Amino acid sequence: MNDAVFVLTLAAAVGAAVPIALAALGELLAETSGVLNLGVEGMMLIGAVMAFQVGDATGSLWLALLVGSLAGALFSSIHAFLCVTLRANQIVSGLALVIFGTGLSTFIGKSIEGKPLDTDFTPIRWGFLADIPVLGPLLFDQDPMVYATIAIAIAITLYLNRTKAGLAVRAVGESPGTADTMGVAVAATRYVHVMLGGLLAGMAGAYLVLGQVPSWSQDGTTAGIGWIALALVVFASWRPLRVLLGAFLFGFARRANFWLQGEDWAPDIPAEFLSMLPYLLTIAVLVVWGSRDLRRRVGSPSALGVPYDRAER
Amino acid sequence: MIPFRFRLERRLERHWWQSVLTPLLSILAAFAAGAIFLLIKGFDPITVYRELFKASFTSKFGITDSLTIAVPLILTGLAAAVVFRMNIFNIGAEGQLYLGAIFGSWAGLALTGNLPTVLGVAVVLVAGAVGGALWAAPAAVFKAYFGTSEIITTLMLTFIALFLMRYLIFGSHSYWRDNEAANFPQGKKIPSSARFELWSDTRLHWGLVVAIAIAVLVWVIIRFTSLGYDMNVVGSSDAAARYSGIPVRRTVIMAILISGALGGLAGATEVAGRAYALDPNGLELGLGFTGIVVAALARYNPFAIILVATFLGGLRNAGVALQGLPGERVPVEVSLMLQGAILLFAIGGEIFTHHRLSVSRVAEAVAT
Numbered sequence: 001m002n003d004a005v006f007v008l009t010l011a012a013a014v015g016a017a018v019p020i021a022l023a024a025l026g027e028l029l030a031e032t033s034g035v036l037n038l039g040v041e042g043m044m045l046i047g048a049v050m051a052f053q054v055g056d057a058t059g060s061l062w063l064a065l066l067v068g069s070l071a072g073a074l075f076s077s078i079h080a081f082l083c084v085t086l087r088a089n090q091i092v093s094g095l096a097l098v099i100f101g102t103g104l105s106t107f108i109g110k111s112i113e114g115k116p117l118d119t120d121f122t123p124i125r126w127g128f129l130a131d132i133p134v135l136g137p138l139l140f141d142q143d144p145m146v147y148a149t150i151a152i153a154i155a156i157t158l159y160l161n162r163t164k165a166g167l168a169v170r171a172v173g174e175s176p177g178t179a180d181t182m183g184v185a186v187a188a189t190r191y192v193h194v195m196l197g198g199l200l201a202g203m204a205g206a207y208l209v210l211g212q213v214p215s216w217s218q219d220g221t222t223a224g225i226g227w228i229a230l231a232l233v234v235f236a237s238w239r240p241l242r243v244l245l246g247a248f249l250f251g252f253a254r255r256a257n258f259w260l261q262g263e264d265w266a267p268d269i270p271a272e273f274l275s276m277l278p279y280l281l282t283i284a285v286l287v288v289w290g291s292r293d294l295r296r297r298v299g300s301p302s303a304l305g306v307p308y309d310r311a312e313r
Numbered sequence: 314m315i316p317f318r319f320r321l322e323r324r325l326e327r328h329w330w331q332s333v334l335t336p337l338l339s340i341l342a343a344f345a346a347g348a349i350f351l352l353i354k355g356f357d358p359i360t361v362y363r364e365l366f367k368a369s370f371t372s373k374f375g376i377t378d379s380l381t382i383a384v385p386l387i388l389t390g391l392a393a394a395v396v397f398r399m400n401i402f403n404i405g406a407e408g409q410l411y412l413g414a415i416f417g418s419w420a421g422l423a424l425t426g427n428l429p430t431v432l433g434v435a436v437v438l439v440a441g442a443v444g445g446a447l448w449a450a451p452a453a454v455f456k457a458y459f460g461t462s463e464i465i466t467t468l469m470l471t472f473i474a475l476f477l478m479r480y481l482i483f484g485s486h487s488y489w490r491d492n493e494a495a496n497f498p499q500g501k502k503i504p505s506s507a508r509f510e511l512w513s514d515t516r517l518h519w520g521l522v523v524a525i526a527i528a529v530l531v532w533v534i535i536r537f538t539s540l541g542y543d544m545n546v547v548g549s550s551d552a553a554a555r556y557s558g559i560p561v562r563r564t565v566i567m568a569i570l571i572s573g574a575l576g577g578l579a580g581a582t583e584v585a586g587r588a589y590a591l592d593p594n595g596l597e598l599g600l601g602f603t604g605i606v607v608a609a610l611a612r613y614n615p616f617a618i619i620l621v622a623t624f625l626g627g628l629r630n631a632g633v634a635l636q637g638l639p640g641e642r643v644p645v646e647v648s649l650m651l652q653g654a655i656l657l658f659a660i661g662g663e664i665f666t667h668h669r670l671s672v673s674r675v676a677e678a679v680a681t
Contacts, residue, residue: 038464078657081661082657082660082661086321086661086663086664087321087664088660088661088663088664089660089663091402091464092397092609092660093657093660095402095404095605095656096606096609096653096656096657096660097657099602099605099606099649099652099653099656100650100652100653100654100656100657101653102599102649102653103646103648103649103650103651103652103653103654104350104650104653106644106646106649106650107350107354107644107646107647107649107650108350108354110644110646223472224468224469224472227465227468227469230464230465231465231469234462270480270484270485271484272476272477272479272480272483272484273476273480275476276472276473276476276477279469279470279472279473280469280473282465282469283451283455283465283466283469283470286455286461286462286465286466287455287459287461287466290459290460290461290462290465291459291460291461
């Protein structure tokens with residue numbers, strides 16, 4: 001038996017879940033307002049490379065996180081402009097954002113590739129709570145971003161369900177024509193939420209370089225997390241708290257190799273196959289939860305992906 | 314406040330030149346935007362751009378090298394175009410390309426030893442197409458039967474393909490790996506009977522002719538066959554297709570399989586024309602993703618794809634040539650950045666082919 005390794009893996013899974021959860025929560029905000037943004041991976045890369053630069057230059061973790069998040073928001077405004085103002089195809093625009101983000105971040109990050117960044121988030125120990133077996137390391141000995149992510153998910157839940165502004169956002173995502181008649185500024189609402197999504201995606205990327213991987217590299221840093229986040233929103237049926245749960249599941253899949261390689265009973269699976277795990281899981285999750293009928297029932301925003309044109313209402 | 318009011322109005326008439334002008338202007342705009350980033354990084358954009366064009370489009374070897382990269386780009390561009398025009402987004406041509414390379418190199422190693430060259434290459438290409446189609450098949454079936462988003466499944470399959478390819482060469486002593494090579498792990502070379510012939514002393518190979526022929530074939534399928542007709546109808550309206558008795562599921566599956574086969578073919582031409590082995594380092598170039606840019610810029614037109622692929626092939630090729638410039642090195646990635654920018658501007662410009670910007674004074678607008 002190797003329980004210690006298993007608990008360590010679970011604790012590591014919580015950290016690995018943070019970027020997935022942040023990116024997915026951001027996407028959830030954009031999609032709730034009716035804009036599909038496939039560019040998550042690109043926004044994360046921009047956030048990551050900017051955060052790395054700032055972290056490297058100033059040594060300040062929090063400043064780096066802030067700049068990374070803002071860079072993500074700024075970058076996502078391209079998508080907002082193309083899809084809301086110019087009413088472009090949201091799918092193609094999102095893909096373009098990934099391609100541009102990949103190119104731009106690699107270009108910017110060329111000089112820092114492989115360079116180590118010795119910043120790290122210090123875990124917060126909750127006194128004796130941290131000594132509780134299993135639950136202690138899992139919940140009460142994590143870095144501050146873990147708690148921030150949980151707080152953000154709760155805040156978004158309250159915002160979308162309990163506030164007037166949040167209900168207006170949902171109205172824009174369900175039926176922009178009706179929302180417009182009620183006096184909600186459809187375009188402005190969509191801009192704001194696409195950019196909030198970019199902010200969280202940028203934060204997710206920043207957290208990756210600052211807390212999870214030791215250095216910047218374009219293909220290694222995000223490794224498809226942005227795409228997994230997109231699937232996660234579907235899996236979570238557009239509910240923020242379910243995003244957290246799903247993110248933990250994917251975080252575990254990303255760290256499972258850690259545990260399986262240490263177990264005697266586990267067959268000797270090559271590292272490459274263990275690396276496939278999160279992607280296989282994503283497909284499985286999408287096939288089960290992303291089916292057309294189910295999606296309709298669980299309340300995917302009705303106007304998701306449809307540009308709003310007042311003249312053609 | 315701003316004294317003018319901007320509005321997008323639908324154009325009443327369209328001209329053919331608008332659809333040529335948009336991509337051209339978006340390329341110019343992207344270069345202008347790229348110049349800003351080059352300046353920030355301390356490079357002189359004029360020098361960089363001049364060298365870029367000189368490297369790819371002025372010398373004999375520059376041009377043939379650009380065309381060599383255009384071969385897989387034409388095929389991945391077609392892979393994207395075939396389905397994108399139906400609003401089906403197979404963005405996994407990258408993974409389908411890897412599978413095409415895996416199948417193609419296997420066929421090259423196992424089957425072509427005693428065959429004449431033309432036949433040997435054909436075997437490699439067919440195997441590659443089959444591999445690509447098989448890799449796209451799960452996404453096709455899930456989409457047709459469960460409505461699962463093909464965007465995410467095809468991309469996830471790309472990551473899985475990537476790890477599979479790396480496993481075959483770096484992670485195991487598989488059939489594909491040259492197990493006699495003592496140093497760095499590498500793929501086993503396919504026999505010469507499975508390789509494209511080169512054009513005189515250049516790196517350009519006969520795959521270019523194959524790619525152009527495939528582009529024509531795709532155009533014929535889309536324009537003149539009943540499958541192409543069905544694809545058009547399904548693409549414009551699911552419901553209309555169902556009411557007129559077109560088998561929607563079968564058409565969707567066929568379209569994605571064709572797209573996958575084209576992606577696989579791109580991998581096979583790389584094996585038969587350039588790498589001669591399953592070579593992960595030489596294949597992980599993002600050729601599949603660039604195919605999306607090619608297709609969008611060519612507005613999904615097979616013939617325009619040939620031109621655009623050559624242009625983007627040159628851009629990519631020049632990235633490497635820029636390394637030779639004196640002074641600080643310009644990163645190869647400048648071409649990747651430009652590609653993304655071109656695509657963004659093309660998408661933004663798209664609306665102006667069917668809309669026009671009307672500017673009016675606010676005072677007048679209020680009065681009317």
